[in-house]
Ligand SMILES: Nc1ncnc2c1ncn2[C@@H]1O[C@H](COP(=O)(O)OP(=O)(O)OP(=O)(O)O)[C@@H](O)[C@H]1O
C-alpha cells in the first residue's frame with residue numbers, strides 16, 4: 562500500500578484501484594471521545610457516499626466500511642481541482658461546481674468542506690471527503706456550505722476567485738429548489754462573518 566495523502570484526520574493509501582482512508586488516533590483527544598469521533602465521521606462519510614451513489618452523483622464508489630475507522634473507496638484517477646483551476650477553464654468548471662452543489666442540497670446533503678482539494682476532475686468533477694457532511698434541508702446550512710466554498714476559492718485561487726464564485730452561484734441558483742432564499746441568506750452569513758472578524762480585531766487591539 563502506498564501512502565498518497567495525509568490530512569489532518571486521516572491517512573490515505575492507494576492499493577491497486579482503491580483508496581484506503583484510515584482515520585488515525587489523535588493522541589491529544591481523550592481515547593473514548595477520539596474513538597467515537599472517528600467512528601462517527603467514518604460512518605457519516607460511508608452513509609453519504611452510499612446515498613449519492615444511489616442517485617448517480619459523481620462520487621467514488623464505497624467498497625468497504627470496517628464499521629470503525631477505515632473506508633475503502635474507489636480511486637478516482639484524475640487531477641485535484643485545486644491544481645487545474647485557471648483563468649481559462651474557471652467559468653465552465655465553476656458552473657459545474659454550482660450545479661453539483663445544488664444537486665447535493667436538493668437531496669438534503671450539506672458537504673461541510675467544499676474546497677477545491679475535495680474535488681477531483683476526471684472528464685467531470687467528482688466530490689470527495691464527506692467526513693464533515695450531514696443531512697439537512699435548512700436554508701442556513703446551505704448558505705454556510707456555499708460561504709465556505711467562497712472562502713476556499715478566495716484563499717486558494719486569488720485573482721480568479723470572484724469569477725469562479727459568481728459562476729458557481731449563478732448555476733446554483735438556477736438548479737437549487739430554494740436557490741433565491743439561499744442566496745439571500747448568504748448575504749446575512751457574510752455580514753455575520755464580517756462582524757465576527759471586526760469584533761476579533763477589536764479585541765486583539767484592546768488586549
Ligand atoms: N477516491 C479518491 N481518489 C483519488 N484520490 C483521492 C480519493 N480520496 C482522496 N483522495 C486524495 O487524498 C486527499 C485527501 O483525501 P480526503 O480529502 O478524503 O481526506 P482528508 O482531507 O484528510 O479528510 P478528512 O478531513 O475527512 O480527514 C485528497 O485531497 C485527494 O488528493
Ligand SMILES: [Mg+2]
Nearest residue numbers: 568678679690
Ligand atoms: Mg480533504
